[in-house]
Amino acid sequence: MCLNSQTKNLRLFERPISRPRMTRYGDRWACELMRSGERNMTETVQQGDERKENKVVEKADQDDPNLLGEKADSNEGVEVEALGLRDSLRAIFSWRNYSVYLATSWVITSFLYMGLFLNLYFLELGWEYVMIGAVFSLMNFIAIMGRFMGGYLGDVVNRKHLSVVATLVLAFYNLILGLSTVFTLIFIALFLGALVEVFKSGSSAYIMENIPKEHSGLGISLFSASGRTFGVVTLAALVILVPILGFGSALRTMFFIGGVFLVIAAIARAVLLDGSPPKNTREGKSVFRSFIEDNRRAAGILIRAAPGLLAVVIVDGLSDSLFRFGSNIYIYEVIGIGFEGIVIITLSTTLLSVPMLLGMGRMTDRRGVTRAALLVYSAMPVCAALMFISPVVPYWAPSAWVASAESLVVGLGAVFSTPFIAVVIKSANDAVWYLILFTIIQKNLPKKDTSKILSTFWFVTYLSTSVGPYLGGLIFQFSVPQYLFAAVLALNIIIMVAIYSKGLVNKATMSDLNSSEE
DSSP states (O other): OOOOTTOOSOOTTSOOOSSOOOOOOOOOOOOOOOOOOOSOOSSOOOOOTTOOOOOEEEEOOTTOTTOOOSSTTOOTTOEEEEOOHHHHHHHHHTSHHHHHHHHHHHHHHHHHGGGGGHHHHHHHTTOOHHHHHHHHHHHHHHHHHHHHHHHHHHHHSOHHHHHHHHHHHHHHHHHHHHHOOOHHHHHHHHHHHHHTHHHHHHHHHHHHTTSOGGGHHHHHHHHHHHHHHHHHHHHHHHHHHHHHHOHHHHHHHHHHHHHHHHHHHHHHHHHHSOOOOOSOOOTTOOHHHHHHHHHHHHHHHHHHHOHHHHHHHHHHHHHHHHHHHHHHHIIIIIIOOOHHHHHHHHHHHHHHHHHHHHHHHHHHHHTOHHHHHHHHHTHHHHHHHHHHHTTTOSBSSOHHHHHHHHHHSTTGGGGGBHHHHHHHHHHHHHHHHHHHHHHHHHHHSOGGGHHHHHHHHHHHHHHHHHHHHHHHHHHHHHSOTHHHHHHHHHHHHHHHHHHHHHOSSOHHHHHHHHHHHO
16 A cells, blocks of 8 residues: 655554645555365265255266366266256365364455554554565565475375464464554564465365365365455454544454464364375475475476466466555555545455356366456456546546535545556456456366465466566656556566466366366
């Protein structure tokens, strides 16, 4: 979130002037836990005689080379039976671990929304912009290395234990931020927040390996949607507390409450989840040698089986980070939307993304990930174009509408701004886009290497994303800000052409990998 660097006493509920001005930008850092699932269910779902629902038989589209793994085990010319939504939910929830994991995951995801306001919070504490940028850069580096090492750890350690530790580390992160304003302790808390990446791959792989592949899209989307739904509650609570306690105290209160809930969630996972023995062993090799060899193997699998996915992720990471950098500057500095408007935008994004995640998760199971990917990504160039023209058309509604909305609720006028439309659609599509990418990994790649493949995927994503803010800063400092969104528009079009023409994975290689695993 971009703020005026000359403002010493931060006033959150005072609208900044709409005169364009350039400031330094502290990278927004927030962990977002992504839920995923992989492994064929070992038990067949028994259907009683009373279940007489019509079943839809769909034939996999064998003529489209871009349709990737609608069914992991389907062969050409073989018809597959698609269960109804109620049967799919019954099959997914028949595994107790899924229910426990789902019930605890919303706590983690919902309170991660508080991290969106850390830049603003640190500025209120008196941190300089350079300090904020340096700390966030260091934490991003720690997170990158943690993801890389965590992939190996997730495949050689009981994944249940990693799931519990990840939740407990996040609890300490929230509790420290909720109780202290001392720089050293805050730094330790941020370090713990970055360190959780070491355990995240194994924690995510724990649930991925147990969701039946034919229902993976729906199963994964339930994780994302549940956390976002409860994220609305935490954001609404923050809005209520700010006028009463002030921004800093309100945010610390939410962090402390989140820490308490996360401790409870960690205990629930430790007690109720079943163990998940490691899939791989080192066979007498040293830990370091095994770590290098296994991660090299996972990277090789991704390069051979999903070259298109890797290329798209790299370009999309750069595009996404550029958009995030520019959008915050536009919203706060140019358009003049204050804290209240930013919260309303975040709430709107959350509310919109929930039905999109559920609907798209079901679509990837029934229609194929490539069609879903093209459908989702088609909105990205539109968002970049809207941001490009927003300095000329900052509001799409008459000024009287904006004034009336502001008179009702401070910040509500943001819904009539052009960037509001762009940011809300872009953010919601980003959530669905990563759901699709995880579904591709879950449906197609070997299950025994799930954790290492996820760590390699995130390692590449984080690296490409980390470059964006620096490039964006150069564009804003030495060129015209609109050029940033022109670059994003060009990158989005390149990605769409690549998805349509080349696909995201190599089906032949995927088939060979899954056959060799069996």
